[in-house]
Amino acid sequence: MYMDMVHEDISLPCRSSYNIFLHCTTTKQSEQKVVSFDNTPLNILDVKRQIEKRFSIPVCVQVIAYNSCILKDDTILIALRIRDGDTFHVKYLEKGHCSEIVEIIDWMRLVLAGIQLENPSATVDMSWELNNLVTRGINNEMIQSLAFKYFFPWLDPVKYVNKLHFAYHGGVEILMELDGALLQEKWQERHMILQLVESLLLRVIWNLSETFPLRRAITKNKGIERCIQSMLHYKLEEGSRFEYVVSNHSFEGVLRDTIVGGLGVLCNLSELPECHLEIASNEDALEQMTNIGASPYLPIDCSHHVVTIFLCLAHTPGTHEKISKPRYLTKLLDALSIERDLDADQLDIDRIPDCSHLLLRYFVLLFLAQVALASPQCIPTDLHLTIIDEMMLLLRFTCYEIIRRGELTQNYVWCTYIPYIKLAYIPSTPHINNPACILQVWSLEIIIFALQNMLGRENHREFLVKEGLLDFVTCMPQYVPPSLKSRATNLVQMVASSPDVPEGPPKLLNLVKARLAKMHFGLENVLSMSVSEIVSQAFATNF
Structure with a gap:
């Protein structure tokens, strides 16, 4: 219940005090405080600001109630x-580093203003004088603290609150503007300190993009375009040793970190469906990413980022022709067999454990399985047997429990299942004994294997129910090739055993939808149909 009252601007010049009952929803701890005002606050936003000032609880994570009514910020x-002396009840997620973050935002405003003052047209390269102007005002420790103290590690609730607080005060927009201003000058012509600043800014953006609600704010501020530009400061060539990029003993290491930072941000932004076509349409970016992924001289987590991007882009069928060019697929397959430079793996601060090579193979084959099922014409015929061999090896020597443990170690989260479940309902002709059809069967087994991994986590099954896909998993054994029925049945039993999943057979309407999807229209098209359209199509197709 919200109380939303609008009155004339009234402010009473008298001192007042209120009891504030604070309850942290993360730690479940509560405490009672008294907050005093020199002048009676005009609205609830004024109360929140005072609470932020006194207790370091950001305005954006406070929920204030009075007499059991939740109050909006503009409530008078x-x-x-x-x-x-009355009491407000305040629930909040966690306390943060409010004053420190606001201080950093103010500093970024000053640096940005200095750049804009010296270069108001924003179209010419920064001059030598501007380099001096900006570098004199640079405080790398402030950016480093933002990247590694206040925003990292990203699973920490305090860091999550810090990022929301940063965004609430306009930090994302200023950060992206500052990054864009630095990108006006070519990397090679820039002062070394400014190169380091860009690298650190990308780390800040990367950490921000780990928080899903902030990803769209980054994309709205040209996040994809600017990250690709950073990633292309040094164009990696196929087969090159990349010593210039991976050197740890000179400022070239900053260039490597900048390239990897741009790649990391793209990896997170690629999870937004609206970003898929923009990323897939940039051939320079795709070429750079596949060269990075196939390099033995860069950390293996770079290969993970590349494959994750391709895996996410494959969720949108319109990208398949762009991301499935033979040279891209060949490089991704090459990434499975290269021997990594041990020193390169040691470069990353978040080093992936021993399961990283197995996860890399799994993600590459999951990407190839998506393309082979949804757009089989995009897979070159000369790669069919190679891909089949890789899939056979994975399924023969690996179980989904091992994959799941590796993902849990790396905090991988699957938030949607429609891109994978729909692949079991692609209308198809009877299977013929040729490499293309055999590849489709093996690809479907990889998809079911992946669903066994994903849905093996009980909390992930809640997403399945929310997406309305439970009945379509239940129906899956009826529509897969005979060789896959036992695996599909195991998947159904796994899902049905969860206490969070409703008991009972599939609904009649969903049974009709499943058959129409497999026989004629595909699952996504059927899910978008109304009940009347489903009924009419059932009669029209002699259901």
Whole structure:
């Protein structure tokens, strides 16, 4: 229940105090405080600001209630007839580093203003004088603290609150503007300190993009375009040793970190469906990424980022022709067999453990399985047997429990299942004994294997129910080739055993949808149909 009252601007010049009952929803701890005001606050936003100032609880994570009513920020206090000494109940996620983050945002504003003052047209390269102007005002420790102290590690609830606080005060927009201003000058002509600044800014953006609600704010501020530009500061060539990029003993290491930072941000932004076509349409970016992924001289987590991007892009069929060019697929397959430079693996601060090579193979084959099923014409015929051999090896020597443990170690989260479940319902002709059809069967087994891995986590099954896909998993054994029925049945039993999954047979309407999807229209098209359209199509197709 919300209380939303609008009155004239009224402010009473008298001192007032209120009891504040604070409850942290993360730690479940509660405490009672008293907050005093020199002047009676005009609205609830004023109360929140005072709480932020006193207790370092950001405004954006506070929920204030009075007399069991949740109050909006613009609610006028005098309209509530609140008296001195009354109690507000405040729920909040966690406390943060409010004043420190605001100080860093103010510093970024000053640096950005200096750049814009010296270069108001924003179309010419920064001059030598501007380099001096900016570098004199640079405080790398502030950016480093933002990247590694206040925003990292990203699973920490305090860091999550810090990032929301940063975004609430306009930090994302200023950060992206500052990054864009630095990109006006070519990397090679830039002062070394400014190169380091860009690398650190990308690490900040990368950490921000780990928080899903902030990804769209980054994309709205040209996040994809600018990250690709950073990633292309040094164009990697196929077969090159990349010593210039991976050197740890000179500022070239900053260039490597900048390239990897741009790649890391793209990896997170690629999870947004609206970004798929923009990324897939940039051939320079795709070429650079596949060269990075196939390099034995860069950390293996770079290969993980590349494959994750391709895996996410494959969720949108319109990208398949762009991302499935033979040279891209060949490089991704090459990444499975290269021997890594041990020193290169040691470069990354978040080193992936021993399961990294297995996860890399799994993600590459999952990507190839998506393309082979949804757009089989995009897989070159000369790669069919190679891909089949790789899939056979994975399924023969690996179980999904091992994959799941590796993903849990790396905090991988699967938030949607429609891109994978729909592949079992692609209308298809009877299987013929040729490499193309054999590849489709093996690809479908990889998809079911992946679903066994994903849905093996009980909390992930909740997403399945929310997406309305439970009945389509239940129906899957009826529509897969005979050789895959036992694996599909195991998947159904796994899902049905979860206490969070409703018991009972599939609904009649969903049974009809499943058959129409497999026989004629595909699952996504059927899910978008109304009930009347389903009924009419059932009669029209002699269901």
